[in-house]
Amino acid sequence: MMACRGIAALLVCVVGVTAADLCLDCQEDTTTAEPVDLVLYYEAMCPYCRTFITTQLYPTFTALPSRVLNVTIVPYGFARERQGNGIWEFTCQHGSEECLGNIIASCALKHTSYKARDYMPFINCMEASTVHGHELTALHKCAAANKISEAHISTCLKNKDGKELLHQMALTTQRAKIHYVPWIVVNGQHTTSIQNSAQAGLMSFICKKYTGLQPSACKGGSHASVIG
Numbered sequence: 001m002m003a004c005r006g007i008a009a010l011l012v013c014v015v016g017v018t019a020a021d022l023c024l025d026c027q028e029d030t031t032t033a034e035p036v037d038l039v040l041y042y043e044a045m046c047p048y049c050r051t052f053i054t055t056q057l058y059p060t061f062t063a064l065p066s067r068v069l070n071v072t073i074v075p076y077g078f079a080r081e082r083q084g085n086g087i088w089e090f091t092c093q094h095g096s097e098e099c100l101g102n103i104i105a106s107c108a109l110k111h112t113s114y115k116a117r118d119y120m121p122f123i124n125c126m127e128a129s130t131v132h133g134h135e136l137t138a139l140h141k142c143a144a145a146n147k148i149s150e151a152h153i154s155t156c157l158k159n160k161d162g163k164e165l166l167h168q169m170a171l172t173t174q175r176a177k178i179h180y181v182p183w184i185v186v187n188g189q190h191t192t193s194i195q196n197s198a199q200a201g202l203m204s205f206i207c208k209k210y211t212g213l214q215p216s217a218c219k220g221g222s223h224a225s226v227i228g
Contacts, residue, residue: 031210035070038198041173041183043077044101044135045094049182050127056202058124061116063203063217068210070115073123075105076169088163090170099136099166100157101126106165107156108148119185122146 042049042058061071073156079092079099093099105123112118125142126135143150156162176183176190183190184198186209209220 014131032212035066035068036206036209037072037187038072038206039074039176039185040071041074041176041178042128042181043079043093043098044075044105044130045092045098045132046181047079049077051186052182052199053127053146054124056199058120060206061120064206065215066117067212068215068218069206071120072114073105073116073120074169074172074176075102075107075109076166076173077102077178079166079170081167081170087160088167090166094132097133097135100129102169103157103162103166104135104139104153105167107153107162110156110161110165111148111152119148122148127131141213188211 038057039047042053057071062067063083077093079090079102081088081090083089090099090102092102102125108119108122112122125145126138129141130138133180140150142148143153155164175187175211182199184195186194186198186205203217207214210218
């Protein structure tokens with residue numbers, strides 16, 4: 001008689017459940033489906049951006065595998081820039097504190113080699129935790145909680161690197177020709193329908209957009225929980 005070891009083996013022996021049944025996200029996707037590509041243009045202190053990131057984008061991002069959703073964020077929004085003595089200076093909608101928040105985010109993206117799986121937990125924490133005027137307090141908390149080097153980010157803030165990085169975010173934002181923030185682009189397109197659908201229920205929207213094997217978060221009718 002075959003011995004069963006562990007919960008997975010017991011289920012196979014007793015009820016015929018397969019390993020694939022136990023892990024829907026472990027099944028190989030044999031289709032050629034590309035992940036849904038989402039680009040978010042935002043600014044650090046915008047309340048609507050904060051709400052979208054903490055209650056829609058981050059929960060959905062963490063629930064879906066990378067084969068389903070690819071995320072890029074661009075922290076700049078409606079800031080304005082000018083160059084003096086070879087150094088970029090910025091004016092932001094919500095004051096100098098927002099410019100600081102945008103630069104912190106830009107430095108974090110560079111620090112993590114622009115890998116969303118590494119920077120998104122930090123960005124979510126910053127958006128959920130930052131009190132206006134206390135961005136450095138949030139940086140201290142969120143860096144420690146998400147294995148981000150606070151020293152690296154602080155150095156980036158203090159020298160011209162941070163401002164150069166934000167300048168690059170400015171150029172990317174200008175090319176997108178945004179009209180408001182958060183500005184959501186999916187698979188290279190921005191429409192009112194895409195914006196409204198993404199903000200109303202990002203998990204459902206992404207699941208419908210993805211043409212490959214549906215992950216468990218989609219199959220189970222899961223809804224992104226509120227985080228932050």
